[in-house]
Amino acid sequence: MEKSVFKCKVEPRNVDFTSRATVSSMCDIILYVAGRDAHNRGFGIQVLADKNFGWVLSRLCIELDYMPREYDEFTVHTWISDYNRLSSTRNFTLTDGAGREFGRAVTQWCMLDYDTRMPVDMKTLEKVHDGTIVDCPSPCERPRRLGAVKSEPILEHKVAYSDIDFNRHMNTMRYIDLIFDTMPIEVPEKLEAVRMDINFLREALYGDLLSLKGECSDTVRTYEFANEAGDALCRFAFEIR
Amino acid sequence: MEKSVFKCKVEPRNVDFTSRATVSSMCDIILYVAGRDAHNRGFGIQVLADKNFGWVLSRLCIELDYMPREYDEFTVHTWISDYNRLSSTRNFTLTDGAGREFGRAVTQWCMLDYDTRMPVDMKTLEKVHDGTIVDCPSPCERPRRLGAVKSEPILEHKVAYSDIDFNRHMNTMRYIDLIFDTMPIEVPEKLEAVRMDINFLREALYGDLLSLKGECSDTVRTYEFANEAGDALCRFAFEIR
Structure with missing residues (x-):
């Protein structure tokens, strides 16, 4: 089994006022590639929809040594390295021209399983992974487990029409945008390299009122979105250089 | 001179929870095509940047007889039909497979002219249009002049990092998203066809506090964004079927 290869390009909609790709749009490109590859290899959303199963992202990390510029072309290699009962690990590398x-x-x-809203034991679905594993380790430290964030809320946001995807879930990129919107604009302006970790715990749906907590140390910015009941929905950590 | 032709596709990021393209993403595709064609024909932003001139969108209208679905492919034809001292008219048609x-x-x-922030008399720049005019009229009624909207504000929004483009201006698509977020979700859910008109009067910059007014009649929804000084920034009208 070989890694899959995708040619990508930084389009005008992907860049911020520095003419470099935003962190959220690089994440969008990664998730787009994941969806295309799953589809091409026949275990995409369409196939699972027949069983009323779907892939749900539980953790993600991304490391960028610099932010590519508008119209830069790059190549994404992606592969599944392993899976266990609970989760399947998909890896990516990004290389320049x-x-x-x-x-x-x-x-x-x-x-x-959308009928029961419960996770499906991946071992009962071994065929989904048949011939899909590439014997190559993850290219960096895997997504870290992020702890609770304890600050006062710094933002409230009601999940709106433009935030939701085809599942009526709050879109991952919108979470990242909302976080960056709370940072001093000098942070994205001067950003040279970044590692972002995300843990998803619960989904947010249309109309949910979210609150965002954030903490900032010398080396890392951590954030947590919670719903009105106080349940943590997802956590983010950014190491920015 | 011939019309230019672009192949487009409704990508996952372009659709809402109905799995159909959003109005804002169809507008994004139109503006993307405009930028690519201007670039290909040598009067794009890069060329004008040498003179410190830039194209600014003053009015737009778009008519969609239905909203294309995720992964639908379509073709955009675009051409400049005419220009006068103040503005240049670029047209588009969208056709299915x-x-x-x-x-x-x-x-x-x-x-x-970014140095003076004043409009440039297009007649002094005739070479920009040399050989670019296609002798074919606009495919629908041109963008309408929209009057002031007088309601109470229905939304306040501070222009944030994720709202701005490479010029630090509020992005057109974000205006449209903010408007749709104020509508009952049944409006985009049940939307069958739409005509949208936009008039841009002044630009909004990072950190500006915007207020949105909206009025709704049987046939048309009209909106106006204003800044803190009360100056109208842009107006929108939607005829939705």
Whole structure:
């Protein structure tokens, strides 16, 4: 089994006022590639929809040594390295036109039974992974487990029409945008390299009122979205250089 | 001179929870095509940047007879039909795989001198349009002049990092998203066809506090964004079927 290869390009909609790709749009590209590859290899959403199962992203990390610029072209290699009862690990490397690696990502996916809203034991679905494993380790440290964030809320946001995807779930990129919107604009302006870790705990749906907590140390910014009941929905950590 | 032709596709990021393209993403595709064609024909932003001139969108209308679905492919034809001292008119038609027209758009662009922040008389720049005019009229009624909206504000929004483009201006698509977020979700859910008109009056910049007014009649929804000084920034009208 070989890694899959995708040619990508930083489009105008992907860049911020520095003419470089945003962190959320690089994440969008990674997730787009994941969806395309799953589809091409026949275990995409369409196939699972027949069983009323779907892939749900549980953790993600991405490392970028620099932010590519508008119209930069790059190559994404992606492969599934392993799976266990609960999750399947999909990896990514990003290389520039000269073949130099400038980024890497690891995503961990659960399978959800939409009838019961419970995770599906992946071992009962071994065929889904038949012939899909590439014997190559993850290209960086896997997504870290992130603890609770204890600050006062810094933002409230009601999940709106433009935030939701085809599942009526709050879109991952919108979470990242909302977080960056709370940072001093000098942070994305001066950002040279970044590692982002995400843990998803619960989904947010249309109309939910979210609150965002954030903590900032010398080395890492951590964030947590919670719903009105106080349940943590997802946590983010950013190491920014 | 021939019309330019672009192949487009409704990507996952373009759709809402109905799995159909959003109005804002169809507008994004139209503006993306405008930028690519201007670039390909040598009067794009890069060329004008040498003079410190830039194209600024002053009016837009788009008509869609239905909203295309995720992964639908379609073709955009675009051409400049005419220009006068103040603005240049770029037209679009959208046709499905069988060649049937399902959408059309007209955009009007001014040229701005970034040093003086004043419009440039297009007649002094005739070379920009040399050989670019296609002798074919606009495919629908041109963008309408929209009057002031007088309701109470229905939304306040501070222009944030994720709202701005490479010019630090509020992005057109974010205006449309904010408007749709104020509508009952049944409006985009049940939308069958739409005509949208936009007038841009002033730009909004990072950190500006915007307020949105909206009025709704049987046939048309009209909206106006204003800044803190009360100056109208842009107006929108939607005829939704």
